[in-house]
Amino acid sequence: MKNFFNLLFLCFMVTILVACSNKEQYLTRVDIQQVGNDESIEEEKMIVDLVTLDSIKSLLEEIHWETKSKPDLEGSEDLIATLFYTQEEDMPDQLYLYKMWFNPDDSLSIVSNNEDEGYGTLDEEYADKLKILFEEYL
Numbered sequence: 694m695k696n697f698f699n700l701l702f703l704c705f706m707v708t709i710l711v712a713c714s715n716k717e718q719y720l721t722r723v724d725i726q727q728v729g730n731d732e733s734i735e736e737e738k739m740i741v742d743l744v745t746l747d748s749i750k751s752l753l754e755e756i757h758w759e760t761k762s763k764p765d766l767e768g769s770e771d772l773i774a775t776l777f778y779t780q781e782e783d784m785p786d787q788l789y790l791y792k793m794w795f796n797p798d799d800s801l802s803i804v805s806n807n808e809d810e811g812y813g814t815l816d817e818e819y820a821d822k823l824k825i826l827f828e829e830y831l
Contacts, residue, residue: 720750721786722777727831732769738830745826752823756803756813764812766802771795772827795824 723746727735740746753776770792777786790806801820803813815823 718778718780718787720746720776721779722746723749724775724777725827725830726773728770728773734773735831740830745829748826749823752815752819752826755819756810756815758805758810758813760809760811762812764802764804766794766804768794770804774827795820 721741723740724737725740726737729735740749772793772795774791774793776789776791778789779786789810792804794802796802799817799820801815801823803815805811805813
């Protein structure tokens with residue numbers, strides 16, 4: 694009987710440890726800068742609205758990443774976005790820099806500084822929604 698309670702206690706502790714080790718990252722801020730035709734960079738705009746951040750995160754989850762691909766993108770990017778992710782309260786934010794090109798077919802091409810992502814594309818349905826969200830702040 695004592696072994697049963699020890700086993701039960703051990704299972705309980707493992708469950709608590711697994712539940713407390715949530716590794717989800719929370720998008721806490723997005724800074725965006727528009728890039729002009731002459732490659733000038735506009736003033737940085739900050740997005741901190743929780744509903745907007747949740748929408749941005751959901752849209753970015755639809756990106757099709759190609760980690761080993763070298764994109765052949767013409768011209769300078771249209772937009773630069775810096776994403777601030779928080780994993781734990783007392784830890785510094787993780788920053789991801791996205792350079793974005795809006796393509797003639799209304800899709801979006803993205804180059805990330807995160808080596809797990811690399812180059813990605815977002816189809817026109819999601820790219821249009823993301824563009825509308827960003828335009829509210831530009």
